[in-house]
Each structure stands twice: as structure tokens, then as C-alpha cells.
Amino acid sequence: MLNISQSLLKPHEYHQFKDSFIDFREFPFPEVNPFKIQDLANYRYPSQQSKSKGIIFYIHGYGEYVQRYGYFAKLYAEAGFDFVGLDQRGFGYSNGNKGLLNSAEEICKDLLAHIDGVSKNYSDTETPKYLLGFSLGGFLTTRLLLQRPNYFTAVALLAPFFEFKHVEKFNKAAIPVLREQAVSDPNKKMMLFPMKPLPLEHKLHFVLDPLNQTRDVPAKNLYELNKMRTANIEETVNALNLPFYMCLGEKDQIVDNNISQMIWSQSNSKVKLLSILEGQDHMLFHDHQSAKRVSNEVIAFFNSV
Numbered sequence: 008m009l010n011i012s013q014s015l016l017k018p019h020e021y022h023q024f025k026d027s028f029i030d031f032r033e034f035p036f037p038e039v040n041p042f043k044i045q046d047l048a049n050y051r052y053p054s055q056q057s058k059s060k061g062i063i064f065y066i067h068g069y070g071e072y073v074q075r076y077g078y079f080a081k082l083y084a085e086a087g088f089d090f091v092g093l094d095q096r097g098f099g100y101s102n103g104n105k106g107l108l109n110s111a112e113e114i115c116k117d118l119l120a121h122i123d124g125v126s127k128n129y130s131d132t133e134t135p136k137y138l139l140g141f142s143l144g145g146f147l148t149t150r151l152l153l154q155r156p157n158y159f160t161a162v163a164l165l166a167p168f169f170e171f172k173h174v175e176k177f178n179k180a181a182i183p184v185l186r187e188q189a190v191s192d193p194n195k196k197m198m199l200f201p202m203k204p205l206p207l208e209h210k211l212h213f214v215l216d217p218l219n220q221t222r223d224v225p226a227k228n229l230y231e232l233n234k235m236r237t238a239n240i241e242e243t244v245n246a247l248n249l250p251f252y253m254c255l256g257e258k259d260q261i262v263d264n265n266i267s268q269m270i271w272s273q274s275n276s277k278v279k280l281l282s283i284l285e286g287q288d289h290m291l292f293h294d295h296q297s298a299k300r301v302s303n304e305v306i307a308f309f310n311s312v
Contacts, residue, residue: 027208027294032215034077042091042124047117048072048100049093051125052080056087060310061135061160064122065092066151068142069108069168069232070221072099075212079292082302088137088309093121098220106220107193108228111235115150122151135160137309142262142289143168146235152246161250161278161312163305165291169243169270170236170263185230193227203260209290244270250278250312254301256287280308 038051050073063083067073073092080090095114097103136159140148145167188195213219253271255264271281282304284291292298
């Protein structure tokens with residue numbers, strides 16, 4: 008891949024790309040399916056220190072899966088955390104209707120089964136538990152908090168999805184049509200929104216992905232995403248009453264940062280930190296420099312609470 012990129016890019020562009028690019032295939036998880044969680048693929052990167060500081064439950068974004076993030080998990084494991092995650096049903100290597108998004112309630116049911124399945128394997132019931140949610144996983148994280156108040160020590164939300172940047176697509180006339188298609192033809196492919204091209208080091212995360220379930224958006228998925236974006240904002244604000252960190256990309260082309268910042272400012276948490284990465288798109292930790300910066304900030308925050 009580097010040889011191909013070298014032929015396509017100018018010398019200075021290639022050197023910048025080479026320094027930034029992460030080939031996620033080179034960073035496998037040490038443990039695949041360590042826990043029997045129904046028919047759902049799950050992963051664990053155990054702490055690389057003598058004693059674990061706690062468990063980080065990673066909640067992945069739309070159309071993604073955890074196995075792609077061994078490089079990210081490794082950074083937390085080196086800092087002393089056990090990093091675990093679950094491929095959401097229908098995505099990654101979990102069973103289910105491939106590429107079709109379940110409701111938030113159904114996804115959270117699976118995630119809670121994973122959380123409980125992992126937790127029972129730790130003899131110390133006081134082991135700190137943290138949530139780390141990216142994009143759609145950020146929204147799902149707030150739903151988990153509503154169902155498990157006072158259960159988690161702290162939360163980190165990375166480019167959380169609370170509202171689309173181009174929300175005008177969901178006008179009142181379109182919703183009934185979308186609802187009907189979600190039932191009659193759930194797999195019908197639909198365009199999401201026009202988005203600015205990603206830099207090569209971010210784009211390759213999708214090009215190299217053997218599953219690549221983000222290229223098209225089925226009607227059912229768009230319908231479920233619309234239901235999530237219209238979730239009760241007050242509930243979301245109230246859920247974030249524990250220490251939480253939020254990281255946003257200044258040039259995010261998918262989610263509306265204004266809504267995320269409003270939720271951050273209105274939350275009742277006494278300990279919260281907002282970080283905005285200058286010049287960064289939605290893919291906050293998909294290159295070496297960004298992955299290290301984001302993980303260092305999350306680790307420092309989790310260590311401080």
C-alpha cells in the first residue's frame with residue numbers, strides 16, 4: 008500500500024502520509040471472543056501493566072466494528088487499562104442481518120449483556136468501569152448511562168452523534184416515505200449526505216476494510232438513525248452527570264458540533280472537559296498523531312477522576 012501511495016503522491020505528500028498512516032491490519036487484538044456473549048464477536052486487549060486500572064468498554068460507530076481498532080486499544084492497554092469491545096449485531100463479525108442497524112434499544116441490550124459478561128470475570132467488584140464511545144457509539148453511550156446510572160466511573164465521547172450536520176435531509180415530507188421504505192425495502196441503498204473527501208490516511212481505513220459496511224446506507228439504517236437524532240436532548244443532558252470528556256473535530260463533516268457543545272455545556276457534571284482538534288475531520292483517531300493525542304487526553308482524564 009505504501010508503494011502504491013508513493014507513486015500517487017508528491018514526495019512531500021508521501022512523507023506526510025507515511026508518518027500519519029495506520030495500517031490497522033498490523034495491530035490485531037491479543038484476545039478474540041474471550042467472552043461468550045450470545046453470538047456476538049468481542050475483543051479484549053488486556054492491561055500491559057502488572058495491575059489493571061479498570062475496564063474501558065469501547066462502543067464503536069455506525070458501520071464499524073471493534074476489530075479494526077487494535078492499534079487504539081493497544082495505547083490504553085499500555086497505560087494500564089483493559090480495553091474491551093463488542094461488534095454490534097449485524098456489523099463486523101457478529102451475527103445478525105448484515106449491514107442493517109437495529110434500534111438503539113436492541114443495540115443497548117446487546118451492549119449491556121457484554122458489559123455484564125465481562126464484569127463477572129473480574130473478582131473485584133470495585134474495578135472502575137469506563138465508557139468510550141465514538142460517533143454513533145457516543146449516542147449509544149448516553150443511552151447506557153440512562154439504564155445504568157452510577158455504574159460507570161467516567162465517560163469519553165469522541166465526535167458523538169447527536170445530530171447530523173446536514174439535517175435538512177430529514178424534512179417532514181421525507182420521514183413517512185423513509186418509514187415505509189424501512190419496512191417494505193429495508194435494504195434499499197440510499198445516499199447519506201455529500202461529504203468532503205477524507206485525507207488518504209483516513210480514507211484507507213475504509214478502502215482496506217474487507218467488510219466495508221459504510222459505503223451505502225440502507226433505508227432501515229437511515230430510519231433508525233433519524234429516530235436516534237430526534238431522541239430527547241434533555242434526557243441526554245441529564246445522563247451526563249458523571250465525569251466526562253468530549254472530543255470534537257473542528258472540521259467534522261458528519262455530525263453537528265454545535266449540538267454536541269450545547270449538550271456538553273448544559274450537562275450537570277462537575278467534572279468535564281471539552282477538546283476540539285483544530286483542522287480535524289470526523290475521524291478523530293485514524294492516524295498516528297491523532298490517535299496518540301486523543302488517547303493521551305482520554306487516559307489523562309480517566310486517571311484524574
